[in-house]
Amino acid sequence: MSPKLRILVIVFSLAFGLILKILNENLASVERPKLPTNQYWGEGKAPNDYDKPKDLQLVKPFFADKIIEDLSSRIGANKVSLTPPLEGVNFEYGFNTNYLKEILKYWKDDYLPRWREREIFIWQLPQYVTLIQGLRLHYLHLKIYEDVKEVKQMYPILLLHGWPSSVREFYELAPKLYEGSNESNIVFDIVAPSLPGFVWSQGASKKGMGPAQIAVILRNLMLRLGYKKFFIHGNDWGSVIGSHIATLFPENVLGYHSTTCTINTPLSNLKLFIASLMPSFYLEEVQKDFFFPLSKTFSSLFEETGYTHIQATKPDTIGIALSDNPVGLAAYIIEKFSTWTNGTFKTLEDGGLSQKFKLDTLLDNIMLYYLTNSITTSQRMFAEAYSKEQRQLNLDRVTTLVPTACARFKGDLPYHFSMDFQLINKYLKLVQSTYYNNGGHFAALQEPDLLYKDIIEFVKKAEKYMV
Known part of the structure; x- marks a missing residue:
């Protein structure tokens, strides 16, 4: 071999080895990180007994008449100051203020006079509070009788649940799971916590409590309640947190079910690009619209994620604008229930809200945020989730060993979807993958029957892996 050829071979070998090293570092799975299981997130210095289980009596908050009267006056005072929408514009520029006036009128003149009735509805499900890792945690708990x-x-x-939702999201689904059906012999003990920082659950007083740390807290809650093994269903941030619980603590998880199955790794993005060149090879014809064309996905990403950037960088600033501002809070949150249900709804004057939701349902959720003044603490989730420390955990690249199911509802934002082709490198037991033409991001509210059946079918498949 000539000296020149030998040099070329050496250079080629070094370059090939470097390429393999880079690919391995960026595409291969990584080891599961170990997170502290009793980190203190409360105010000040941790008391010596902070990790000792403490259950508190949940005193059902009674919001005095003057609070409701003050809210009513704020809603009325703000109606006249709303800027009219542009001619011919519905929800394309955000919330249409003509329709917002209708909501405000209903809120003030119909809903608030019935607030005590809505309170009874909200408190119909058993609710509790406990202290975990220095935080007050609120949760629904429906427990099956022994007989x-x-x-x-x-x-x-x-x-x-996720953002800007709350445990109110599960009021239609939970009774179905709890009571069962004639077609299924399966029933559930249900635990539905308000995520830390949401509604009656206390937010952290210290930096660093992202989805991974919340996963630790909620796993601790389940263990405290006596559940050493359990299923998980998650949506939005709840899906991310549920995935983290299943990944970090597979010994405790019987199965993980999600309506927001997404993955963002170099390998998954490479696979997305490959699939976009030959979609028919990876997807059935009826599934293509969920993912392609990519121009639709990226257009939706740019149009619908402005709030994410604000809340990931300046959550407290936007929190100041929304706190103690019921009209702004309602517009900011309810608008998501329009565009996240169906992207075409932005061309309708009411944002399509009346097609999928009752106003009482939407306003229940707003009331929970407003009366607990929790919008700022809920939005801090974004800043923590996108922090350098959280990203360095690389949990999307840690394999998840438990049975997994993905249910996709077509009206949801397309960038919330990932194909099985992408997911299988992380979720090694992806046993169920379903597609529904009805429903959107808030499937538990919009299509509780479909979601219930999907969960039951998944549990039946996951039973085969139980030992």
């Missing part, structure tokens, strides 16, 4: 367990198969399930 029912004799004739039904019972599993615990952890239901996890």
Whole structure:
């Protein structure tokens, strides 16, 4: 071999080795990180007994008439100061103020006079509070009676909501899971916590409590309640947190079910590009619209994620603008229930809200945020989730060993979807993948029957992996 050829071979070998090293570092799975399981997130210095289980009596908050009267006056005072929409513009520029006036009128003249009735509805499900890692944590808990367990198969399930939702998201789904059906022998003990910083759950007083740390807290909650093994269903941030619980603590998770199955790794992005060149090879014809064309996905990403950038960088600033501002809060949150349900709804004057939701449902959610003044603490989730420390955990590249199911609802934002082709490198037991033409991001509210059946079918598949 000539000296020149030998040099070329050496250079080629070094270059090939370097390429393999880079690919391995960026595409291969990584080891599961170990997170502290009793980190203190409360105010000040941690007391010596802060990690000792402490259950508190949940005193159902009674909001005095003067609070409701003050809210009513604020809603009325703001109606006249709303800027009219541009001619011919519906929800394309955001919330249409003509329709917002209708909501405000209903809120003030119909909903608020019935607030005590809505309180009874909200408190119809058993609710509790406990102290974990220095934080007050609120949760719904529906527990199956022993005599029912004799004739039904019972599993615990952890239901996890996202933003700008709350536990109100599960009021239509939870009774179905709890009571079961004639077609299924499966019922569930249900635990549905308000995520830390949401509604009656206390937010952290210290930096660093992202989805991974919340996963630790909620796993601790399930263990405290006596559930050593349980199923998880999650949506939005609840899906991210649920995935982290399943990834970090597979010994405790019977199965993970999600309506927001997404993955963002160099390998998954490479696979997305490859699939875009030959979509028919990776997807059935009816599934293509969920993912392609990519121009639709990226257009939606640019149009719908401005709030994400604000809340990931300046959550307290936007929090100041929304706190103690019921009209602004309602517009900011309810607008998401329009565009995240169906992107075409932005061409309608009411944003399509009346097609999928009752106003009472939307206003219940707003009331929970407003009366607990929790909008700022809920938005801090974004800043923590996108922090350098959280990203360095690389949890999307840690394999998840438990049975997993992905349910996709077509009206959801397209960038919330990932193909099985992308997901299988992380979720090694992806046993169920379903697609629904009805429903959007808030499937538990919009299509509770479909979602219930999807969860039941998944549990039946996951039972085969139980030992």
